[in-house]
Structures are given as structure tokens and as C-alpha cells.
Amino acid sequence: MKLIMPAKILIFFSATFMFSFYLLATPSQNIQQKIPVTTSQQLHAALRQANKVGNMQIILADGMYTTQKTLIVAADNISLMSKSGNRNSVVISGRGMRKTKGVDNLIRVSGKHFTLDGMTLQQAGNHLIQIAGEQNADYPTLRN
Numbered sequence: 001m002k003l004i005m006p007a008k009i010l011i012f013f014s015a016t017f018m019f020s021f022y023l024l025a026t027p028s029q030n031i032q033q034k035i036p037v038t039t040s041q042q043l044h045a046a047l048r049q050a051n052k053v054g055n056m057q058i059i060l061a062d063g064m065y066t067t068q069k070t071l072i073v074a075a076d077n078i079s080l081m082s083k084s085g086n087r088n089s090v091v092i093s094g095r096g097m098r099k100t101k102g103v104d105n106l107i108r109v110s111g112k113h114f115t116l117d118g119m120t121l122q123q124a125g126n127h128l129i130q131i132a133g134e135q136n137a138d139y140p141t142l143r144n
Contacts, residue, residue: 032057032077040065043092051075054111060119062089073109080107082118087144090119097125110135117143 035046038061050056054075061083071092073080082090094106104125107116110132121128131137 032079034059036061036083038063040067043067043071044069047071047073047078050078051111054078057081059083060090060092062086063091065090065092067092067094067106070105071107073107073111073114076112078111078113079115079117080119081115085118087118087120092119092121094123094125096123100125105130108132109140110137112136112138113140115141115143117141119144 032055034057035049036059037043037046043058043060043065044067046056046058050058051072051074055077056075057079059081080092084090092106094104098104105127106121106124107129109129114131114137116129129142131140
């Protein structure tokens with residue numbers, strides 16, 4: 001006795017199996033270690049750590065974070081998030097416009113899936129955020 005499966009059922013079964021296999025074989029992008037920060041120095045240190053391994057959520061307490069250097073986001077799945085969610089209570093501030101030899105950014109992103117949520121950026125020399133699309137910095141999320 002031969003089992004004959006209609007083509008539609010066979011295609012559906014194959015597509016369902018492949019989709020299920022893909023879901024099981026793909027690692028989760030949503031698991032992030034959380035690093036709380038309260039000072040500009042801690043923010044720079046947290047970014048250095050996050051750039052080594054990715055998948056980090058840096059949580060900024062309410063306050064002013066003044067930086068003399070560009071904040072570099074090079075690894076994938078790094079988030080800068082305010083603890084309170086109040087964009088007026090968490091401020092990252094640069095040195096403002098001045099004469100420089102190069103481009104002066106507050107934040108430079110070259111990693112995929114970067115998230116910035118719930119803060120104010122101000123006083124950048126040139127750009128508040130530079131997203132390096134030429135380095136495949138895909139899928140950024142900016143919320144305020």
C-alpha cells in the first residue's frame with residue numbers, strides 16, 4: 001500500500017518543519033545583562049565592557065552625564081536606557097560646538113540592534129548620534 005500525500009499538505013509540512021527548526025536553532029537576541037550607572041565615568045566603563053561582549057543594557061540613573069569623548073557603541077545588542085523613563089531627568093551632554101579637526105559626535109554606533117530610550121542628548125560638536133550604516137549598524141531603535 002502506497003501513501004499518497006497531496007502536494008499542498010507536503011509543502012505545508014515542509015515549510016512548518018523548516019520554520020520550527022529555525023526558531024529552535026536561533027539564539028535569543030533579547031537576553032541582556034544589566035549594568036546600572038550613576039556617573040559619567042561609570043557610563044564610559046560600562047560601554048567598554050559592553051563593547052567586548054555585546055548584549056548589554058546600560059541603565060542610567062537620573063542625572064547629568066557629561067562626556068569629553070565620543071561614546072562608542074561597537075558591539076551588537078547594546079542599549080542605553082534611563083532607569084526612570086523620564087527623558088528630562090537623564091541627560092548626556094558633550095562639549096558643544098567648537099573648532100575641531102574632525103567630526104565630533106556625542107554617540108557613535110557601529111553595532112546592530114542599538115537602543116537609546118528615555119533620555120536627552122545635548123551639546124554635541126557635530127552630531128548627537130552617528131549611526132555607521134557603512135559598518136552595518138542595522139536596526140537601531142531611538143525612543144524618547
